[in-house]
Amino acid sequence: xxxxxxxxxxxxxxxxxxxxxxxxxxxxxxxxxxxxxxxxxxxxxxxxxxxxxxxxxxxxxxxxxxxxxxxxxxxxxxxxxxxxxxxxxxxxxxxxxxxxxxxxxxxxxxxxxxxxxxxxxxxxxxxxxxxxxxxxxxxxxxxxxxxxxxxxxxxxxxxxxxxxxxxxxxxxxxxxxxxxxxxxxxxxxxxxxxxxxxxxxxxxxxxxxxxxxxxxxxxxxxxxxxxxxxxxxxxxxxxxxxxxxxxxxxxxxxxxxxxxxxxxxxxxxxxxxxxxxxxxxxxxxxxxxxxxxxxxxxxxxxxxxxxxxxxxxxxxxxxxxxxxxxxxxxxxxxxxxxxxxxxxxxxxxxxxxxxxxxxxxxxxxxxxxxxxxxxxxxxxxxxxxxxxxxxxxxxxxxxxxxxxxxxxxxxxxxxxxxxxxxxxxxxxxxxxxxxxxxxxxxxxxxxxxxxxxxxxxxxxxxxxxxxxxxxxxxxxxxxxxxxxxxxxxxxxxxxxxxxxxxxxxxxxxxxxxxxxxxxxxxxxxxxxxxxxxxxxxxxxxxxxxxxxxxxxxxxxxxxxxxxxxxxxxxxxxxxxxxxxxxxxxxxxxxxxxxxxxxxxxxxxxxxxxxxxxxxxxxxxxxxxxxxxxxxxxxxxxxxxxxxxxxxxxxxxxxxxxxxxxxxxxxxxxxxxxxxxxxxxxxxxxxxxxx
Numbered sequence: 001x002x003x004x005x006x007x008x009x010x011x012x013x014x015x016x017x018x019x020x021x022x023x024x025x026x027x028x029x030x031x032x033x034x035x036x037x038x039x040x041x042x043x044x045x046x047x048x049x050x051x052x053x054x055x056x057x058x059x060x061x062x063x064x065x066x067x068x069x070x071x072x073x074x075x076x077x078x079x080x081x082x083x084x085x086x087x088x089x090x091x092x093x094x095x096x097x098x099x100x101x102x103x104x105x106x107x108x109x110x111x112x113x114x115x116x117x118x119x120x121x122x123x124x125x126x127x128x129x130x131x132x133x134x135x136x137x138x139x140x141x142x143x144x145x146x147x148x149x150x151x152x153x154x155x156x157x158x159x160x161x162x163x164x165x166x167x168x169x170x171x172x173x174x175x176x177x178x179x180x181x182x183x184x185x186x187x188x189x190x191x192x193x194x195x196x197x198x199x200x201x202x203x204x205x206x207x208x209x210x211x212x213x214x215x216x217x218x219x220x221x222x223x224x225x226x227x228x229x230x231x232x233x234x235x236x237x238x239x240x241x242x243x244x245x246x247x248x249x250x251x252x253x254x255x256x257x258x259x260x261x262x263x264x265x266x267x268x269x270x271x272x273x274x275x276x277x278x279x280x281x282x283x284x285x286x287x288x289x290x291x292x293x294x295x296x297x298x299x300x301x302x303x304x305x306x307x308x309x310x311x312x313x314x315x316x317x318x319x320x321x322x323x324x325x326x327x328x329x330x331x332x333x334x335x336x337x338x339x340x341x342x343x344x345x346x347x348x349x350x351x352x353x354x355x356x357x358x359x360x361x362x363x364x365x366x367x368x369x370x371x372x373x374x375x376x377x378x379x380x381x382x383x384x385x386x387x388x389x390x391x392x393x394x395x396x397x398x399x400x401x402x403x404x405x406x407x408x409x410x411x412x413x414x415x416x417x418x419x420x421x422x423x424x425x426x427x428x429x430x431x432x433x434x435x436x437x438x439x440x441x442x443x444x445x446x447x448x449x450x451x452x453x454x455x456x457x458x459x460x461x462x463x464x465x466x467x468x469x470x471x472x473x474x475x476x477x478x479x480x481x482x483x484x485x486x487x488x489x490x491x492x493x494x495x496x497x498x499x500x501x502x503x504x505x506x507x508x509x510x511x512x513x514x515x516x517x518x519x520x521x522x523x524x525x526x527x528x529x530x531x532x533x534x535x536x537x538x539x540x541x542x543x544x545x546x547x548x549x550x551x552x553x554x555x556x557x558x559x560x561x562x563x564x565x566x567x568x569x570x571x572x573x574x575x576x577x578x579x580x581x582x583x584x585x586x587x588x589x590x591x592x593x594x595x596x597x598x599x600x601x602x603x604x605x606x607x608x609x610x611x612x613x614x615x616x617x618x619x620x621x622x623x624x625x626x627x628x629x630x631x632x633x634x635x636x637x638x639x640x641x642x643x644x645x646x647x648x649x650x651x652x653x654x655x656x657x658x659x660x661x662x663x664x665x666x667x668x669x670x671x672x673x674x675x676x677x678x679x680x681x682x683x684x685x686x687x688x689x690x
Contacts, residue, residue, distance in 0.1 A: 002048040007031050009055055010038050011414060011466030026463040033454040034463055037388040038415060063119035064110050066419045069474040070125045074099025082113030087123055101125045122421030126474035129507035133438060133486040134362040135618055138680050139176035140168055142624040143543055143634050145252055146650050149660035154241030154257040158348040159213030160660055162355035167664055169359035172673040178366035184208040186307050186377045194254050196646035199370045202377030205431045206295050209341035210258045217344055219271035227267045234264045246657045251647040284343045291427055292339055294319055294382035300334035308376035319382050349435040364437035371443040372409025386416045386424045390455045397460055398494055404459030411450050414467045422475050433483035444489030447472040448499055473506050488537045510536040526587045529614035538617035540608045543634045548605050548626045552581060555631055563642050606672055613679045627669040629653030
């Protein structure tokens with residue numbers, strides 16, 4: 001019982017419920033390992049008693065917790081009688097403890113009645129609700145790398161994003177474009193390619209310069225002489241990369257694109273900057289401070305010692321060591337290069353959002369926040385005090401994966417976040433919201449709890465660790481409020497009771513995917529449109545699921561069969577899939593959404609999206625590949641080298657890659673969006689201006 005009590009005090013589950021009415025006990029050795037990662041020794045009964053005693057003494061002596069989070073402008077929670085307190089606001093004022101307090105991140109100072117004991121805590125004051133997106137907003141969902149234009153260097157870039165956003169707003173009245181995480185990746189080691197998944201980045205704080213449009217960097221136009229000639233040759237190599245993907249059947253090769261762009265950008269960097277550009281860069285470095293310095297230092301050290309900091313010489317594994325400081329000085333030019341690349345990327349992100357809003361989008365760019373970072377990357381190196389050593393985030397066994405999942409991402413320690421005033425989390429959100437109209441939070445349930453898997457163990461041997469949802473949601477609300485941005489939570493799969501209600505109460509939208517929306521508490525039939533929730537982003541599919549054409553035709557079942565991923569005979573899987581799709585098509589026909597009949601694929605895809613617009617969902621997302629009949633998923637969970645995950649360009653129904661220019665001229669896309677735009681305009685509230 002002592003160990004269970006100790007675990008509960010630290011938010012570590014000793015059992016969990018994978019399904020209603022079923023309880024699974026967590027292995028004792030897992031509980032011990034997870035507590036150890038939180039700095040608590042529970043290896044023996046004696047150690048447990050000592051840990052409990054220490055916790056009780058610390059709690060009794062504590063005047064303030066490390067962080068206090070308020071929903072609204074106050075008042076403060078009750079303090080011991082006779083305690084005096086003042087709040088030092090982030091703008092330099094001193095406010096009486098009676099409040100009210102402005103929104104922001106402040107310092108709370110308290111003195112005990114004895115006049116001897118005192119304490120200081122971080123005080124986070126957040127709005128009760130996040131900003132809401134405009135009603136009946138519609139837009140595209142896309143993996144940016146997959147959309148190549150005639151100017152791309154082998155993968156979609158931020159110039160393409162700006163063009164896509166402006167076109168979709170002007171031509172189709174779109175309000176947003178949601179993209180995959182643009183986080184900085186861990187570059188591939190010698191002889192090994194970069195992990196193409198955008199959900200396992202080196203840093204979530206900074207975007208990857210591989211997305212830069214090189215020719216849009218101001219100094220590029222001022223290249224002269226041999227540098228201009230060299231740049232011309234690089235453009236020819238870039239064209240070959242692009243043509244190989246669009247016309248030669250090649251996969252997107254991030255490493256080739258990265259190497260080519262780096263060579264070009266090093267040429268551009270040698271061009272003297274105009275005074276205002278130099279000043280803007282200096283201001284960016286000052287504003288980003290230690291976070292940028294750490295990121296750029298990791299990049300420079302990785303070029304010398306490899307991309308896994310855990311294998312660097314011992315002194316360099318500590319970002320605050322004297323040896324690291326000396327190495328940073330010795331690599332000052334490379335540190336400056338990577339800082340400059342971060343600045344250029346930030347500026348082009350800002351340009352893309354300006355293009356989106358300038359074209360009339362009411363939201364603009366919706367950026368995606370991955371659930372974690374690569375254990376060998378920049379964030380894990382720079383923020384070691386915030387991450388749990390020897391642990392990985394994943395998911396417990398469920399109906400879809402009996403072995404559970406291990407995503408290979410180190411989790412944040414909830415106790416460390418509290419001790420740090422949620423600084424790493426605040427900084428992360430501020431960076432991702434910097435040029436966003438909204439933010440998608442992957443696996444938003446992680447704001448409440450995460451499944452921790454001890455290193456070297458199967459995912460089945462993990463357990464849940466709780467975070468403080470009031471703090472996590474409060475920080476999210478504060479930073480979204482500062483940015484004026486909405487938040488969409490990816491809440492698909494197993495969701496703990498009460499989580500969706502808590503998210504909705506704070507104004508976090510959910511994600512509703514058509515094929516999963518059924519009457520699970522009743523007949524199991526497809527959910528009528530009026531019964532869908534309002535506060536959500538409604539879509540037909542996601543990057544991890546089959547495209548709509550593939551779902552309607554059953555081609556996704558054949559693909560999984562060819563790759564050995566089916567857990568039952570092919571014929572049985574096809575029958576079950578056809579039954580499920582048939583139920584949806586029957587509902588579409590009953591609602592008058594399929595006048596052409598269910599056998600016409602393009603009409604059925606349109607019916608799916610017409611149905612989404614009958615729901616009360618605030619936001620409607622169209623998976624861009626669906627608009628041209630693409631059959632292939634961008635990612636097929638459960639595969640690694642068996643399928644080209646995250647490396648496919650958008651293609652048409654025949655599998656032929658489609659450029660951004662061809663997308664814009666696609667009759668199939670035009671027909672789909674014309675129908676949807678008319679329906680959206682008819683359904684919008686009058687206040688939106690129709």
